[in-house]
Amino acid sequence: MDKPVCLIDTTSDGQQCVQQSAMDILQKIEQPVVVVAVVGLYRTGKSYLMNRLAGKRTGWFALGSTVESKTKGIWMWCMPHPDKKGTSLVLLDTEGLGDVNKGDSKHDTNIFCLAVLLSSTLIYNSRGTIDNRAIEQLQYVTELTECIKVKSSEEETDDSSEFVKFFPRFIWAVRDFTLELKIEGKDVTENEYLEFALKLKHGTSKRVMEYNLPRECIQKFFPSRTCFTFPFPTAPEKLSGLESLDRAELDSKFLEVADSFCKFVFQDSQVKTLKDGYKVTGRVLGNLAKMYVDTISSGAVPCLENAVIAMAMIENEAAVREGLEVYKSGMEELKISFPLDLKDVSTKHQHLSNMATQTFMKRSFRDNDGKYLKSLEENINNLFDGYLIHNEQASKKRCENLLSSLCATMTEQLEQGLYAKPGGYDLFCKDLEDIVEKYKSQTNKEVKG
Known part of the structure; x- marks a missing residue:
């Protein structure tokens, strides 16, 4: 000022x-x-x-x-x-x-x-x-x-x-x-x-x-x-x-x-x-x-007593919002990397949940019955369920894209009738085996990466 x-x-x-x-x-x-x-x-x-x-x-x-x-x-x-x-x-x-x-x-x-x-x-x-x-x-x-x-x-x-x-x-x-x-x-x-x-x-x-x-x-x-x-x-x-x-x-x-x-x-x-x-x-x-x-x-x-009650409500509601913002900010950043292994998502969730709780505790006031802390935990769990769905959808989409890419060659050979000629079945089995190996290799790289 x-x-x-x-x-x-x-x-x-x-x-x-x-x-x-x-x-x-x-x-x-x-x-x-x-x-x-x-x-x-x-x-x-x-x-x-x-x-x-x-x-x-x-x-x-x-x-x-x-x-x-x-x-x-x-x-x-x-x-x-x-x-x-x-x-x-x-x-x-x-x-x-x-x-x-x-x-x-x-x-x-x-x-x-x-x-x-x-x-x-x-x-x-x-x-x-x-x-x-x-x-x-x-x-x-x-x-x-x-x-x-x-x-x-x-x-x-x-x-x-x-x-x-x-x-x-x-x-x-x-x-x-x-x-x-x-x-x-x-x-x-x-x-x-x-x-x-x-x-x-x-x-x-x-x-x-x-x-x-x-x-x-x-x-x-x-x-x-x-x-x-x-x-x-x-x-x-x-x-x-x-x-x-x-x-x-x-x-x-x-x-x-x-x-x-x-x-x-x-x-x-x-x-x-x-x-x-x-x-x-x-x-x-x-x-x-x-x-x-x-x-x-x-x-x-x-009324001084009412003032305390009103301030507790204002501060605790704001504390819940600040805690949720800490959690959401971290998970939104993680979401960019979806899909991830479920264990990695759960570990990050737990870490951000702890940070959100600490943020809440710094501002909360007279949450004697734990009402607002419980509200924070419930909101975080609801958000986590949503992020799990996002991770699952991202995994599904990536699998679909990968399979679509790997199967393109087989689709082309199928359209050309190569698998209908003598020896075509052996060629089909070999191509299918190659696709499975490439899929496993690609998904393992993504998980490790």
Whole structure:
């Protein structure tokens, strides 16, 4: 990729849709993917963080210098992971939440939920401090239990405790932070500052419960959480041109935090996984995105369990096709040499069957009852029966052609009446014996050859 592409866009009627161009890119990524998504209120500098993670200062994710939100939908950038060999890094820059021109809280909730569902690391970007207002602005976290289900059961069960098994690592990036990291006069770390902000109040009054709810949700859904506080990057009058500033024009403390932030994301972000520890590849990520978006657009609630079942079906069906292609490709190449000795055809069949099974196993997922492996074996056996028929037909045709060629002389002599003259019978027996010997000799050569 030489530039970001839109992964999830919004249609004129307000529905999300996955862009085929992005799907085509993801379909080609066979490696496991680390997916890092950034969410937050609009005009808080989310895209700048993604550009830093992408290793670029400008020209990748769109930055804006006005009050207008620049990023629309969810944009994607894929690249080799800088630290994890054999792994791809997928960066997702999301549309700013709370855009006054948009005025659609449901749309914002969908964007937030999609970022949670697709990422292995979720970065929440905000400005100022982590105070009550900042936490209240992260209202979307309180709606996750209504917008995402873990199990497909129709029973009214609270499965929110299960979310932690599937939800991403959480990073709170606080921009333009100017306070001292002190609590009750003591120096604290950024993580201690975050935990202090998430501390619950005692009591059961409505006001206390409303205060505690978003904090409880963050604690429950994102037990693995980290905080980074970024000072102002430069003088206020230069902020509008942040992406064009040289490194020397940026505050040294800001650069130090930004470097630590990128290092942490690269080293601690894990490969995206589904239930049972199945590692998500780019191809699977694209299928997940489409499935989640289609589910939301239909008015239904995305279900993590159903996602695993759907991905298993998609991957196993594709694994069967890939295994069959390996087998068919090898047998079609062998078919050119038909007819062959049955033993040789059977040996090649067994070798290609093993290769097909290995190909299937590399891609198959949760084929617990062996249904798809059995389907592969049945298809291979059906194909083998067909190739045996082709080999038999080729053998028959070759025998017919050989006999026709060898018998041409006898036919000519028969037509001339040579076998009807005295001594003709002895001549006929000799010619017939010669034909048999030539046929045996020719067929033995072909078998050995």
